[in-house]
Amino acid sequence: MSAVPKPALPAERQAFYAKIDQANVTPLWEVLHSLISATPNTPCKPYLWKWATVHPWILEAGKLITAKEAERRVLILENPGLRGRSRVTHSLYAGLQLILPGEVAPAHRHSQSALRFIVHGQGAYTAVDGERVTMSPGDFIITPSWTWHDHGNPSSEPMVWLDGLDIALVELLDAQFFERPPEEAQHTTRTAGESFASFGNTMLPVNHEPRSRTSPLFWYPYERTRAALATLAKSASPHACYGHKLKFVNPATGGSAMPTIGTFMQLLPQGFRGKPYRSTDSTVYSVVEGAGRMKVGGETFAWGPKDTFVVPSWMPYTLEADGEAVLFSFSDRPVQAVLDLWREQEG
Numbered sequence: 499m500s501a502v503p504k505p506a507l508p509a510e511r512q513a514f515y516a517k518i519d520q521a522n523v524t525p526l527w528e529v530l531h532s533l534i535s536a537t538p539n540t541p542c543k544p545y546l547w548k549w550a551t552v553h554p555w556i557l558e559a560g561k562l563i564t565a566k567e568a569e570r571r572v573l574i575l576e577n578p579g580l581r582g583r584s585r586v587t588h589s590l591y592a593g594l595q596l597i598l599p600g601e602v603a604p605a606h607r608h609s610q611s612a613l614r615f616i617v618h619g620q621g622a623y624t625a626v627d628g629e630r631v632t633m634s635p636g637d638f639i640i641t642p643s644w645t646w647h648d649h650g651n652p653s654s655e656p657m658v659w660l661d662g663l664d665i666a667l668v669e670l671l672d673a674q675f676f677e678r679p680p681e682e683a684q685h686t687t688r689t690a691g692e693s694f695a696s697f698g699n700t701m702l703p704v705n706h707e708p709r710s711r712t713s714p715l716f717w718y719p720y721e722r723t724r725a726a727l728a729t730l731a732k733s734a735s736p737h738a739c740y741g742h743k744l745k746f747v748n749p750a751t752g753g754s755a756m757p758t759i760g761t762f763m764q765l766l767p768q769g770f771r772g773k774p775y776r777s778t779d780s781t782v783y784s785v786v787e788g789a790g791r792m793k794v795g796g797e798t799f800a801w802g803p804k805d806t807f808v809v810p811s812w813m814p815y816t817l818e819a820d821g822e823a824v825l826f827s828f829s830d831r832p833v834q835a836v837l838d839l840w841r842e843q844e845g
């Protein structure tokens with residue numbers, strides 16, 4: 499979009515455009531270079547949501563509506579370049595979900611895949627197809643496409659997690675379905691920890707046949723992730739741009755844990771000053787530990803624990819940490835990669 503006003507169209511062209519417009523036909527040459535731009539032309543803007551700002555609003559929402567009435571009591575994190583469209587990036591949705599002690603968010607299922615990244619509190623559960631998992635801060639949990647899921651909080655403290663869903667992507671493809679079960683809460687049909695025992699120990703059931711592209715391991719506890727990063731930080735040297743960064747994978751395939759959303763955890767060593775980096779997947783970060791800065795386009799975003807920030811496609815940015823820091827992140831990278839679209843650039 500340029501600020502320079504367009505010269506008036508010669509009358510003959512204008513008349514031609516008006517004529518073909520009646521039949522929903524329009525000339526490519528008027529739009530070619532905004533359609534096919536030299537580099538990504540994303541409406542997504544960089545932004546940071548401070549926990550200190552949103553946490554009181556999340557608790558306030560808890561006084562205004564119950565989880566049952568709301569179905570999901572969530573404050574959506576809307577990208578400032580995409581207001582009113584329920585998107586944190588052009589392709590993904592993010593929101594902070596609250597569940598108070600004693601509450602249940604009723605079961606439903608949808609085509610959209612969801613991730614939960616636990617931000618605050620401990621002891622609530624999410625149930626996926628009848629198997630409950632109790633959530634702790636830093637845990638990454640998957641609700642695969644079209645699986646029944648409900649959430650409940652038998653603990654004595656409010657719990658907040660970051661939801662990441664592929665809503666805009668599924669909407670673009672017009673492939674969305676949603677259903678409620680006849681009964682309110684799904685029955686617990688499997689033993690807690692069953693999928694972790696089957697898939698969480700670098701082993702698989704000997705006769706396992708993947709039924710979907712989503713990881714059959716739907717709980718990636720922070721304890722394990724953190725221990726892996728701590729060991730790497732002692733032994734390996736950090737990448738100049740992103741420190742020690744691991745991706746969550748589907749243990750049955752080696753591919754990304756979710757087919758539509760890439761999920762990552764990285765450790766930035768104490769005093770880390772990352773070199774500039776960019777990639778075509780606009781990325782949402784949730785800060786687990788530590789404090790630092792994300793610098794992009796002449797702006798500095800100072801982050802601390804439980805903050806969420808977003809970096810748009812192809813904008814070079816740097817990450818800096820004061821003490822040691824740990825960041826969770828998610829993006830549409832696996833979709834871009836499988837379509838041969840994903841690009842990155844260091845420096």
Ligand code: GTQ
Nearest residue numbers: 570572593595612661663
């Ligand atoms: O927990 O199932 O933030 O269906 C948005 C839609 C959470 C959920 C969201 C959902 C959910």
